[in-house]
Amino acid sequence: MAFEGLAEKLQAVFKRLRGKGKLTEADVEAALREVRLALLEADVNFKVVKDFIARVRERAVGQEVLESLTPAQQVIKIVHDELTQLMGGQHARLDLGGELPAVVMLVGLQGSGKTTTAAKLARLLTRQGRQPLLVAADVYRPAAVEQLVTLGQQVQVPVYAPGTDRDPVDIAREGVAEARRRGRDVVLIDTAGRLHIDDALMEELERIRQAVAPREILLVVDAMTGQDAVNVAETFHRRLGIDGVILTKLDGDARGGAALSVRAVTGRPIKFAGLGERVDQLEPFHPERMASRILGMGDVLSLIEKA
Amino acid sequence: MIWSKLKAGLARTREQLAGRIRAVVQGAALDEALFEELEAVLITADVGVATTQRLLERLRERVRAEGVRDAAAVPGLLAEEMRGMLEAVAAPPAAPGRGPGPLVILVVGVNGSGKTTTVGKLAARYRQEGWKVVVGAADTFRAAAIDQLERWCQRAGADLVRQHPGADPAAVAFDALQAAQARGADVLLVDTAGRLHTRVNLMEELRKTQRVLQRLDPTAPHEVLLVLDATTGQNALAQARHFTEAVGVTGIVLTKLDGTARGGMVVAIADQLRLPVKWVGTGEGADDLAPFDPGEFTRALFEGTPAGAGA
Numbered sequence: 073m074a075f076e077g078l079a080e081k082l083q084a085v086f087k088r089l090r091g092k093g094k095l096t097e098a099d100v101e102a103a104l105r106e107v108r109l110a111l112l113e114a115d116v117n118f119k120v121v122k123d124f125i126a127r128v129r130e131r132a133v134g135q136e137v138l139e140s141l142t143p144a145q146q147v148i149k150i151v152h153d154e155l156t157q158l159m160g161g162q163h164a165r166l167d168l169g170g171e172l173p174a175v176v177m178l179v180g181l182q183g184s185g186k187t188t189t190a191a192k193l194a195r196l197l198t199r200q201g202r203q204p205l206l207v208a209a210d211v212y213r214p215a216a217v218e219q220l221v222t223l224g225q226q227v228q229v230p231v232y233a234p235g236t237d238r239d240p241v242d243i244a245r246e247g248v249a250e251a252r253r254r255g256r257d258v259v260l261i262d263t264a265g266r267l268h269i270d271d272a273l274m275e276e277l278e279r280i281r282q283a284v285a286p287r288e289i290l291l292v293v294d295a296m297t298g299q300d301a302v303n304v305a306e307t308f309h310r311r312l313g314i315d316g317v318i319l320t321k322l323d324g325d326a327r328g329g330a331a332l333s334v335r336a337v338t339g340r341p342i343k344f345a346g347l348g349e350r351v352d353q354l355e356p357f358h359p360e361r362m363a364s365r366i367l368g369m370g371d372v373l374s375l376i377e378k379a
Numbered sequence: 380m381i382w383s384k385l386k387a388g389l390a391r392t393r394e395q396l397a398g399r400i401r402a403v404v405q406g407a408a409l410d411e412a413l414f415e416e417l418e419a420v421l422i423t424a425d426v427g428v429a430t431t432q433r434l435l436e437r438l439r440e441r442v443r444a445e446g447v448r449d450a451a452a453v454p455g456l457l458a459e460e461m462r463g464m465l466e467a468v469a470a471p472p473a474a475p476g477r478g479p480g481p482l483v484i485l486v487v488g489v490n491g492s493g494k495t496t497t498v499g500k501l502a503a504r505y506r507q508e509g510w511k512v513v514v515g516a517a518d519t520f521r522a523a524a525i526d527q528l529e530r531w532c533q534r535a536g537a538d539l540v541r542q543h544p545g546a547d548p549a550a551v552a553f554d555a556l557q558a559a560q561a562r563g564a565d566v567l568l569v570d571t572a573g574r575l576h577t578r579v580n581l582m583e584e585l586r587k588t589q590r591v592l593q594r595l596d597p598t599a600p601h602e603v604l605l606v607l608d609a610t611t612g613q614n615a616l617a618q619a620r621h622f623t624e625a626v627g628v629t630g631i632v633l634t635k636l637d638g639t640a641r642g643g644m645v646v647a648i649a650d651q652l653r654l655p656v657k658w659v660g661t662g663e664g665a666d667d668l669a670p671f672d673p674g675e676f677t678r679a680l681f682e683g684t685p686a687g688a689g690a
């Protein structure tokens with residue numbers, strides 16, 4: 073129910089607006105109330121929605137809009153613009169230049185998709201001519217090492233996995249040394265899933281960061297996450313200074329409002345989207361497409377034309 | 380006790396939530412503005428728009444009918460209504476030792492929600508209660524899923540029935556039930572691969588697994604547990620609906636409640652799909668699992684509010 077019908081609902085809102093010809097502030101208010109509900113149902117964070125609606129309102133009740141010949145069209149365009157802007161505009165790439173090897177660290181909550189994504193990234197980088205090394209720094213979850221080793225075989229990328237009776241900080245540090253020795257130019261560190269409120273484990277990540285100075289710290293976020301996404305992202309960002317986000321499990325019907333929220337609270341771009349369990353199912357993230365998806369609009373532009 | 384752990388885990392959220400509710404009702408008039416603030420509180424707990432509106436509707440009715448004047452009474456009433464929704468569908472977990480054959484529990488859910496861990500925790504719990512436990516490794520797809528389950532079974536002292544990676548999951552489930560019957564086990568837990576509810580062929584695979592179990596015991600599975608990550612938002616409703624359609628979910632396991640997520644979507648699921656929560660997971664250890672208690676759950680969410688959560 074979250075997914076179906078929303079596009080129609082919004083289209084109905086916009087159609088009603090369009091039918092009015094000239095708009096009053098009250099008309100805009102009514103439309104914004106429904107846009108607000110649509111965003112909340114898509115799990116966009118409550119506070120983010122509030123600010124968003126305030127911004128749209130400010131622009132939409134301006135004289136130019138209300139007195140323009142196509143006020144409804146203007147309002148819809150503003151919603152679309154603001155949403156796209158929130159999503160960061162264009163695709164942001166990984167920054168793996170500078171001193172080699174470039175270190176990438178994957179962090180996030182339990183089960184978000186870090187290990188799978190590490191293998192997917194390794195595969196992608198290999199195809200771009202890089203020579204990655206995977207590092208198994210999750211010593212807690214049962215068989216986490218075996219999982220990474222198996223995935224490493226699938227993507228034909230070596231895995232540094234000295235075992236589970238070691239300190240993850242040492243594993244990370246040695247992983248980088250190992251990469252240098254073997255002439256690998258990217259190090260992908262798979263860390264254990266952890267709660268953002270788990271102080272000891274968050275500190276462990278801080279120590280890994282200090283030890284290996286990652287070029288990219290990527291927060292892996294499940295696209296089905298609800299309102300808590302902002303707390304998670306805020307805390308990981310505050311403690312580590314993340315460089316980007318990878319949104320996983322977008323192959324389902326999650327509306328992905330978490331994406332919008334995470335971007336809004338950290339200011340960091342979403343760099344990739346996970347679209348399946350297989351190692352080839354990782355794609356660059358496109359903000360406009362996600363904006364359309366969150367609004368439940370298959371094709372926002374055609375909608376604007378219809379309005 | 381696990382609920383105190385849950386409360387500790389929820390402490391920050393609770394402070395926020397309870398603190399916010401307190402701030403909202405403090406000296407406030409009982410008016411629409413107050414209801415709007417309460418709406419915010421419920422939506423940030425992932426209760427969802429529709430169920431939030433239903434809860435507030437009931438609250439308005441009670442305020443009218445009971446002539447409530449004091450805003451301070453409102454949080455307690457709200458907690459009571461929420462608990463009511465959960466209690467209306469509540470049901471205890473199926474218990475071993477009833478029928479002639481093993482109690483068969485099929486564990487399903489989307490990727491990474493906590494299925495394997497929950498199977499491990501349940502195995503440990505049933506073993507501690509003295510039951511003989513067999514576990515079927517029907518996730519033959521995910522890398523090292525079988526190894527992960529094996530660790531849990533070793534820890535718990537349960538028998539694992541496994542095949543090679545890539546084997547037919549239904550065949551593994553069949554083997555596992557056959558073994559459980561032959562060994563006179565009390566419980567069979569079947570771990571399945573994570574799958575998004577939108578994947579039609581994978582949902583069909585689950586249905587096949589269920590049918591195959593029924594060839595050996597027409598009454599199996601006796602419990603189908605849908606494992607939901609408490610961090611999930613409104614997508615949980617779609618998950619619950621699709622898994623129920625496919626394999627007749629009998630109850631929900633709500634995992635990762637030790638974070639700051641409120642798990643409010645289980646209220647929406649109770650309200651809209653009439654599905655009970657049976658277990659909650661509050662950590663990665665074998666003991667971090669408890670039967671669900673609607674009163675404790677709402678109390679843990681509302682504790683500290685002036686009216687004491689109507690417990």
Ligand SMILES: Nc1nc2c(ncn2[C@@H]2O[C@H](COP(=O)(O)OP(=O)(O)OP(=O)(O)O)[C@@H](O)[C@H]2O)c(=O)[nH]1
Pocket residue numbers: 180181182183184185186187188189210213216263264265266292320321322323345346347348349353490491521573575
């Ligand atoms: N459908 C789908 N499943 C995914 C995607 N990414 C990861 N998964 C699945 O999600 C589950 C969890 O993935 P993992 O890579 O083990 O997650 P993790 O973050 O390493 O988990 P922990 O190490 O336990 O914290 C697995 O079943 C993966 O196959 C995706 O983009 N789509």
Ligand SMILES: Nc1nc2c(ncn2[C@@H]2O[C@H](COP(=O)(O)OP(=O)(O)OP(=O)(O)O)[C@@H](O)[C@H]2O)c(=O)[nH]1
Pocket residue numbers: 182183213265267488489490491492493494495496497518521524571572573574606634635636637638659660661662663667
């Ligand atoms: N904090 C916390 N972590 C949990 C809980 N339950 C499971 N986890 C963690 O969540 C991650 C995923 O758990 P799994 O049991 O592997 O999940 P799954 O559903 O079997 O995953 P797939 O088989 O890949 O779909 C692991 O890191 C678990 O340790 C819980 O109640 N609290």
Ligand SMILES: [Mg+2]
Pocket residue numbers: 186187188210216262263264265
């Ligand atoms: Mg992992």
Ligand SMILES: [Mg+2]
Pocket residue numbers: 494495496518524570571572573
């Ligand atoms: Mg599993």
